[in-house]
Amino acid sequence: MSDPSIPLPPVEKARSPLSEAWEMFRRNHSAMAGLVILTFIVLGAIFGPMLYPTDPFDMVWAPFSPPGEEGYLLGTDYLGRDLMAQIIHGARVTLIIGLSAAIVTIVIGVTIGALAGFYRGWVEEVLMRITEFFQVLPTLLFSMVIVALFGATLPMITFAIGIVSWTAVARITRAEFLRIRELEYVTASRAAGAPSGKLMFKVILPNAAPPIIVQSALMVGSAILFEAGLSFLGLTDPNIVSWGQIIGSNRQYILESGYTVTIPGLAIFVTVLAISLVGDGLNDALNPKLRQR
Amino acid sequence: MMNGMKSFLAAAAVSALSLSAATAQETPQSGGTLVVVVPGGTPRVLNPAVQSGVATGLPGTQLFASPLRYDADWTPQPYLAKSWEVAEDGLSVTLHLQENATFHDGEPITSEDVAFSVDVIKEYHPFKSMFAPVTSVDTPDEHTAVLNLAHPHPALMLAMSGQLMAIIPKHIYGDGQDPKNHPRNNEDVVGSGPFKLVEFKPGEHIILERYEGYWEEGLPYLDRIVGRIILDSSARAIALQNGEVHMSTFENEPTVVSRLMQAEGVNVTSQGYGGIGPIDWLAMNTTRGPLQDVKVRQAIAYAVDKNFILKAVMRGTATEAKTGVHPDSPLYNPDVPAYEVDLDKANALLDEAGYPMDGGKRFALTMELPGFPGYKAQTEYVRNALGKVGIEVTLRAHPDFPSWAKAMGTMDFDMSMDSVYNWGDPVIGVNRTYMSDNIGKGVWSNTQGYANARVDALLAEAAQEQDADKRKALYAEFQEIVAEDVPIYFINAVPMHTIYSDKVQNPPMGIWASSSPMDKVWLKE
Numbered sequence: 001m002s003d004p005s006i007p008l009p010p011v012e013k014a015r016s017p018l019s020e021a022w023e024m025f026r027r028n029h030s031a032m033a034g035l036v037i038l039t040f041i042v043l044g045a046i047f048g049p050m051l052y053p054t055d056p057f058d059m060v061w062a063p064f065s066p067p068g069e070e071g072y073l074l075g076t077d078y079l080g081r082d083l084m085a086q087i088i089h090g091a092r093v094t095l096i097i098g099l100s101a102a103i104v105t106i107v108i109g110v111t112i113g114a115l116a117g118f119y120r121g122w123v124e125e126v127l128m129r130i131t132e133f134f135q136v137l138p139t140l141l142f143s144m145v146i147v148a149l150f151g152a153t154l155p156m157i158t159f160a161i162g163i164v165s166w167t168a169v170a171r172i173t174r175a176e177f178l179r180i181r182e183l184e185y186v187t188a189s190r191a192a193g194a195p196s197g198k199l200m201f202k203v204i205l206p207n208a209a210p211p212i213i214v215q216s217a218l219m220v221g222s223a224i225l226f227e228a229g230l231s232f233l234g235l236t237d238p239n240i241v242s243w244g245q246i247i248g249s250n251r252q253y254i255l256e257s258g259y260t261v262t263i264p265g266l267a268i269f270v271t272v273l274a275i276s277l278v279g280d281g282l283n284d285a286l287n288p289k290l291r292q293r
Numbered sequence: 294m295m296n297g298m299k300s301f302l303a304a305a306a307v308s309a310l311s312l313s314a315a316t317a318q319e320t321p322q323s324g325g326t327l328v329v330v331v332p333g334g335t336p337r338v339l340n341p342a343v344q345s346g347v348a349t350g351l352p353g354t355q356l357f358a359s360p361l362r363y364d365a366d367w368t369p370q371p372y373l374a375k376s377w378e379v380a381e382d383g384l385s386v387t388l389h390l391q392e393n394a395t396f397h398d399g400e401p402i403t404s405e406d407v408a409f410s411v412d413v414i415k416e417y418h419p420f421k422s423m424f425a426p427v428t429s430v431d432t433p434d435e436h437t438a439v440l441n442l443a444h445p446h447p448a449l450m451l452a453m454s455g456q457l458m459a460i461i462p463k464h465i466y467g468d469g470q471d472p473k474n475h476p477r478n479n480e481d482v483v484g485s486g487p488f489k490l491v492e493f494k495p496g497e498h499i500i501l502e503r504y505e506g507y508w509e510e511g512l513p514y515l516d517r518i519v520g521r522i523i524l525d526s527s528a529r530a531i532a533l534q535n536g537e538v539h540m541s542t543f544e545n546e547p548t549v550v551s552r553l554m555q556a557e558g559v560n561v562t563s564q565g566y567g568g569i570g571p572i573d574w575l576a577m578n579t580t581r582g583p584l585q586d587v588k589v590r591q592a593i594a595y596a597v598d599k600n601f602i603l604k605a606v607m608r609g610t611a612t613e614a615k616t617g618v619h620p621d622s623p624l625y626n627p628d629v630p631a632y633e634v635d636l637d638k639a640n641a642l643l644d645e646a647g648y649p650m651d652g653g654k655r656f657a658l659t660m661e662l663p664g665f666p667g668y669k670a671q672t673e674y675v676r677n678a679l680g681k682v683g684i685e686v687t688l689r690a691h692p693d694f695p696s697w698a699k700a701m702g703t704m705d706f707d708m709s710m711d712s713v714y715n716w717g718d719p720v721i722g723v724n725r726t727y728m729s730d731n732i733g734k735g736v737w738s739n740t741q742g743y744a745n746a747r748v749d750a751l752l753a754e755a756a757q758e759q760d761a762d763k764r765k766a767l768y769a770e771f772q773e774i775v776a777e778d779v780p781i782y783f784i785n786a787v788p789m790h791t792i793y794s795d796k797v798q799n800p801p802m803g804i805w806a807s808s809s810p811m812d813k814v815w816l817k818e
C-alpha cells in the first residue's frame with residue numbers, strides 16, 4: 001500500500017516533559033539570568049566560608065571603616081567586624097532559613113490542601129476554616145509572638161515563618177486536587193482499586209505539582225524577606241549571622257555609616273530577585289497552556 | 294614674655310568675670326510654654342510618693358514639692374522647708390515649712406501633710422531604705438515637722454529632695470483609698486509644687502500650668518509646661534532639631550547624642566545626673582560554675598577593654614565608672630584597681646584558676662542579651678573579648694524586659710550587662726546590689742549572689758555615720774573591696790544627656806536632672 005515515493009514525515013522523537021520544560025526555561029532570558037545569579041549565591045554560601053575563613057564575629061579592625069579601606073572590601077561594622085565575612089557566612093544561614101521555611105510551608109500546605117481537596121465534605125470544611133483562620137492572622141505579628149514566646153533559635157524562627165506562610169500553598173493544592181480528582185484517569189485508577197493514599201500522592205499529586213513547585217520557589221524568597229523582617233525587629237538568634245540580622249544591628253548607625261545597612265540589603269534584594277526570576281521562569285515552563293504560545 | 298602672659302591671663306579672667314556677670318544680670322522673662330519630652334514614656338501615675346522612675350519624676354516634681362532641693366555641688370537648699378536642723382545625736386530632723394505655702398486647691402501645706410506623706414512613702418514607695426529608720430513624725434505646730442529616727446540616718450537628706458519625698462495633701466489622699474492606685478494620682482491632682490495639672494493624656498502628653506498661689510513671689514517663670522511623650526529616639530532628635538521640642542532629658546543613645554552635639558541652636562550636656570547616678574556594668578553570677586572563682590572574674594575584667602566600649606560603642610559620650618558609686622558623687626573613689634586591659638594577665642589568672650587552654654577554649658559561659666535597646670553592642674563585644682582568652686560565650690536573647698528581669702531576678706544567668714541607678718545616697722540605690730541579705734530578691738537586687746562580711750559591715754556602719762569624712766572613708770574602703778572581688782565589672786556612667794534649645798535658660802542642672810522643680814526655668818524669646 002505504501003508508496004515509497006512519498007516520504008514519511010520525519011518522526012518527531014517523543015520528548016520527556018522535563019526536557020521540554022527545560023527548553024522553555026532556557027529560552028527565557030531573565031529566568032536564566034536569575035538561575036545563574038542564584039547558582040553563584042548558593043555556591044558562595046556553600047564554599048565561601050572555606051575560601052574566606054575570617055570569623056564573622058571577630059573584631060578585625062576599627063569600627064565603621066568604610067568599604068575598601070585597609071583591605072576590608074566591604075568595610076567594618078559598629079564593632080569593627082569584617083562585613084565581607086558577615087555577608088559570606090550570613091548567606092548560608094539566610095539560605096538555610098529560606099529553604100527550610102519553604103519546606104515547612106510545603107509540608108503543611110500540601111498535606112492540608114491535599115486532604116481537603118481529596119476527601120471534600122466535612123474534612124474540607126474543617127481544614128479550610130483552619131486555613132482561613134491562619135490567612136486572617138497578621139503574619140508578622142503572629143510569628144513575632146511565637147519567636148518571643150519560645151525563644152529566638154534558628155529552628156524556632158524557621159517554624160515561625162513556615163507556620164504563617166503555608167496558606168497559599170494549601171489553597172493552590174486544594175484547587176488542583178479538586179480539578180484533577182474528577183479527571184478520567186483518576187476515576188480509572190480508583191476503579192482499578194487504588195487505595196486513597198496511592199491516589200492522592202502517586203496519581204494526583206504529580207499532576208498537581210507544577211503550580212506547587214512555582215509557589216514553593218517563590219516561598220523561599222518571601223521566607224528570606226520574612227527572616228530579615230524578624231531580625232530587623234531584633235527577633236533573631238544572636239549567636240548566628242544572617243543578612244537580616246546585619247541590617248537590624250546596624251540600623252541605628254544608618255545615617256553615618258549607611259553601607260553597613262545597604263550592603264546586606266542589596267544581598268537580600270539580589271537573592272530574592274533571582275529567586276523570583278527563577279520562579280517566574282518555572283511558572284512559564286511548567287504551565288502547558290503557555291507552551292502553545 | 295612672662296608679663297605679657299600674665300596680663301593676657303588677667304584680661305581673660307576679667308572678660309570671663311564680666312561675661313558671667315552679664316549672664317547673671319540677665320533678668321528672667323516670665324511667660325511662655327516650655328515643651329519637654331517626658332523621659333521614658335507614659336508614667337504609670339503622676340504621684341512620686343507611690344511610684345519611682347524618671348517618667349513620674351518630671352511631672353511629679355512639678356506637681357509636688359519636696360522639703361529640700363539640691364544644687365549642682367550636692368549642697369541641700371531650702372525648698373518647701375525654708376530651714377532644717379539635724380539633732381546633735383542624729384536621732385531627729387526638724388523641718389520648718391514655708392508659712393504661706395498652699396496646695397493647688399488653696400489649702401495650706403502643714404506639718405500634718407508632711408507626717409502623712411512620710412507614712413505613705415514609707416509604705417508604698419519601692420525604695421524602702423529611704424524612710425525605714427523614721428519611727429514617727431511629730432507636729433509641734435502647723436509649720437514644724439520633726440522626723441524621729443531609730444538611728445542616725447544621713448541618707449535622709451537626699452531622700453528629702455527631688456522626686457523622693459513628694460509632699461501630698463492629707464485631705465485628698467487620706468480618704469481611705471489605696472494611695473498606690475488613688476484616682477487623684479492622675480486626675481484632678483492637687484499638688485504642692487509650682488505647677489498644676491491641666492491634662493494628662495497617656496501616650497500623648499501631660500500639660501501643666503503655672504500655679505498662681507505658689508509661695509515664692511514671681512515664680513514660676515513659665516506659664517505652661519507641655520510634657521510630650523515621644524518614644525522613638527530619632528523622632529525626639531528631629532523634634533529637638535526643628536525646635537518643636539525645647540528640651541529632652543535622659544538621652545543616652547550615643548548616635549543621637551553625638552549627632553545633636555553638632556546641631557545648631559541645641560545644647561547638649563551631661564551635667565545634672567549625679568543624683569540619679571546611672572551606671573552600666575557587667576554583672577557576674579558569683580554562685581555558678583567558674584565564676585565562683587575570683588581569679589576567673591578578675592581575668593574577665595582584664596580581658597574586657599573598657600576603652601573600646603567608651604570609644605567605639607559610646608562614641609566618647611560616656612565617662613568611665615570604676616565602682617558602683619557614680620563618678621559625679623562626692624563619695625566616688627577613683628583609686629581602685631582599674632583592670633587596664635591585659636590579655637596575658639587574664640590568661641595567667643585563668644591558668645592559675647585551673648582552666649587550661651584546650652584547643653583555644655577553656656570553658657563556656659552564657660550571657661544574657663536584654664530585650665531593650667542599648668546593650669547589644671556591649672554584649673557582643675564582651676563575647677568577642679572573652680573569646681580571645683578562651684572563654685566561649687553563648688548569648689541568650691530576651692524578647693522583652695520582663696523576660697530578662699526574670700532571669701536576673703532569679704539569678705538564672707552567668708553574665709549580663711546591666712545598669713543600676715544610685716538614687717542619691719548609697720543607702721538608697723547602692724547597698725541593694727552588695728548586701729548579702731538582699732541576694733536574689735528580684736531584678737536590681739544583689740543578683741550577683743555576692744556575699745562579703747566586711748562589705749556588709751562597712752555598708753551598715755556607713756549608713757549611720759554622721760561625720761561626712763568618716764562616711765566617705767567607709768565607702769572608699771567598700772568600693773576598694775568590691776573592685777578586688779569583682780562581682781561586677783563596672784564599665785561606664787550611663788551617658789545621660791540633657792539636650793535643650795538656646796531659648797531655655799536655667800535648665801535643671803542640679804543632681805536630679807528633670808526630676809527636679811522647673812520653677813526657675815525660663816524661655817528667652
